[in-house]
Amino acid sequence: MDKEYAQFVRATGFEYTRDLDRVVLALIPKLPANQTVALAEGRFDQQKITGFALLTGKLEHQDGAEVYVLPAATNSGAASFAFLDANRMALTDGPRLAVLPPRASGGLAPDMRERISRVAGSALFAVGKVGPVPENFAPGGLRSEQLTHLMHSVRWFTLAVRPEGDRMRVVLEAECDTPENARQMAGTLDGLRLLGQASLSDPNTRKRLEPEALRLLDSLLRIVEVSRDELRVRLVLELTPEMLGSLPRMIAPKTPVTSPPLR
Template identity: 35%
Template sequence: MQIRLSKREWIAVTVGSLLGAATALFIHQQYNRSDSSTRGDLLGMMPPDASAVVFADVAVLRNAPFVRQLFAWAPEPQPDEDYTQFLKETNFNYERDLDHLAIAFKKAGRESTFFAVADGRFDRQRISALAAKSGSVERRGSREIFAVGENRGGGKINFTFLSDSRMALSDRNDLGQILSARKRSDDMMEWHARFERLAGSPIFAVIRQGAAPGETLSEQAPGGLASPELSAMLDQLQWITLAGKLESDRLRVVTEGESTSEETTRRLADLLNGVFALAQAGLNDARTRQQLDPSLREAYLALLKSADVTKLDRGDTQSVRVVFEITPGFLEAVRRSSLGSTSAAPAKPAAGDTLHPKKGGHS
């Protein structure tokens, strides 16, 4: 059956469709603008003398299929007694109520301090009452600053409400000074250039020279995976960024190291390619084949084969970028291995789980 519309009816339908599309576009732009503004506000509050800054759009991560699968597969931790009591008295559950979080770390020698700003749904009255009861509160200017003891150690966490939906926290005693300090635009310019590059990622970290990432890698890496040469080279970089971008049911990880020296980035790219090749050779070793769960070994091999190392010219700096994907198949292999199911047959990759090198990403 054909539907015949008069000229007036066609005009009405066309105008209605255009209005609907314009409304949808306006809502989409307003949402993205609001989200971008929130991110910019939080990152703009980070102190410029930080060694590293971490940002997480928890609201986006919470609803992502990859993150839901990750939490479904990960062992569920037993609730801490103190946290259970805190939840009962404040009705704040970070898994449900936290939306955005930005944290700045400052390293001084072997010590590290933090300053954080968090957005979420807070019951301000109940949280303030609990903090005043279990800690102390003082007024500094127009702000009430609370201090509560940490569960472990003798330190204190200081926090204040910037609004009903935003809090600032630090383990430093000068929280008020951090918030009121004037930031020079040139101090923040280099930070914001990196933040802008990572605008499409709901979770990322930016590390500045002086944070000694190579030293940290040497301390944390297992003995067989420690690389003094790689650690020393990381400490020569001016900036390191690490970002996770959600793509359907998988996480695309993009890490980039910047240096003013082209020689440093060339050597780093060669070293990383060599490390990946050696790791693949190690996984193909006969002894490794006997000792490692077959499905886990295949998952590691797929991850290594997916890694793509490229060099970029960013004008003032030269960069080395490494891109790889973490898929549901990889998570499942790790989960099965952690449960000790070595007797199970290797899992076949799910459709779309095959990893391929992906170039590009953040601009």
């Protein structure tokens, strides 16, 4: 356990694996700088948490709300939080908490609410409205006018993750502006899947990849399903325990091997 987090647990009695029920993250790009806001629901001892925060931070009144602002730490910038009620709090990675006023309709916009309702039963989900795509869009250095056009056609995305037995079902969905663009998107993705399989069969590619990475990529390309439903293009993966176990090892940075000094 991290030393600072252990100190926080001792002082406040809050331990996230036990006391945190759910978290919603939102990226707000329209502020002077991008800001991430988290809404957390669980069991909080407000008196202990605010007391701990005031040891190094301060209390401010922002837009009529009591906001606790914490100074920048060694490995992170300033942060702030506010309690919304006894069991909910909002946190952000900046000194000013974006307290969004409720809409006149009483909650989220209807288009966002409709899309969230489709995935809200998942263990983990994300919903986002896609902004403008740069004209020089080139994922992995691959520049394609057709791919850029198709990315411009995407209006929404959703991600849903749900455990099924010992497997993890992952569904990523892109919503296009027209059925024709959705059809082209599905065809392009399926073509890229086949191209990836052919690339992994190339001896030069196999030499450049670690055996574990090669097995994982080969498995992912074989099991991924591409489908389309009117405006929506869907990618579905069912990750096995073996795949889930190898992902952290692939993501973790490699520790360089250094030779001992010569004597």
